[in-house]
Amino acid sequence: MNAAKDFPRPGRPDGKASGETNDRARASMLRVDQAGEFGATRIYAGQLAVMGDRHPDARLIAGMAAQEERHRKTFDAMIVQRGVRPTMLTPFWNVAGFALGAVTAAIGPRAAMACTAAIETEIDLHYAEQLKQLGQDDPELSAAIADFQADEVEHRDAALAHGAEQAPAYPLLSGAIRLGCRAAIALSKRI
Ligand SMILES: [Fe+2]
Ligand SMILES: [Fe+2]
Numbered sequence: 001m002n003a004a005k006d007f008p009r010p011g012r013p014d015g016k017a018s019g020e021t022n023d024r025a026r027a028s029m030l031r032v033d034q035a036g037e038f039g040a041t042r043i044y045a046g047q048l049a050v051m052g053d054r055h056p057d058a059r060l061i062a063g064m065a066a067q068e069e070r071h072r073k074t075f076d077a078m079i080v081q082r083g084v085r086p087t088m089l090t091p092f093w094n095v096a097g098f099a100l101g102a103v104t105a106a107i108g109p110r111a112a113m114a115c116t117a118a119i120e121t122e123i124d125l126h127y128a129e130q131l132k133q134l135g136q137d138d139p140e141l142s143a144a145i146a147d148f149q150a151d152e153v154e155h156r157d158a159a160l161a162h163g164a165e166q167a168p169a170y171p172l173l174s175g176a177i178r179l180g181c182r183a184a185i186a187l188s189k190r191i
Helices: 023-051 056-082 090-107 109-134 139-161 170-190
Strands: none
Touching: 023 056, 023 090, 023 109, 023 139, 023 170, 056 109, 056 139, 090 109, 090 170, 109 139, 109 170
């Protein structure tokens, strides 16, 4: 498959080592990242729909949601610019993300934080893996990922500081959400 026109590729006059990616791999990375950031906005929308804006944690969640919106917009623009096909699972992530946010917030604020901590733990690992694979292959994509990864780590730490680990059945809840997140990543890379 020749998708070279999707990725006008700058040379590497700096002579730095390349990563492990080809055009198709980078399209897949962008696809999964756009899906993930979209899902993140839906999770926080679900949490805020249940919690309303009077709970003390609502302001924190709204702040994180605004950052997810920035991440999503950036990847949306890159998908269009590069002619990458978005995941066909968008309608599913729309509903599943919102449901995950709503259900965890209905269990309680700490479960909502446990959800954020679990998701962001996986996303931090996912972005770190992508950055490693990219090397110097795609500075624009790497810069966006590194920028957003820093936000996700902040979200994870804020969630832990707001009682994530005191959520009911935390190890089970956290493990299930992390597993679901990894499955979502695996699916969105390909579908
Ligand atoms: Fe994000
Ligand atoms: Fe996040």
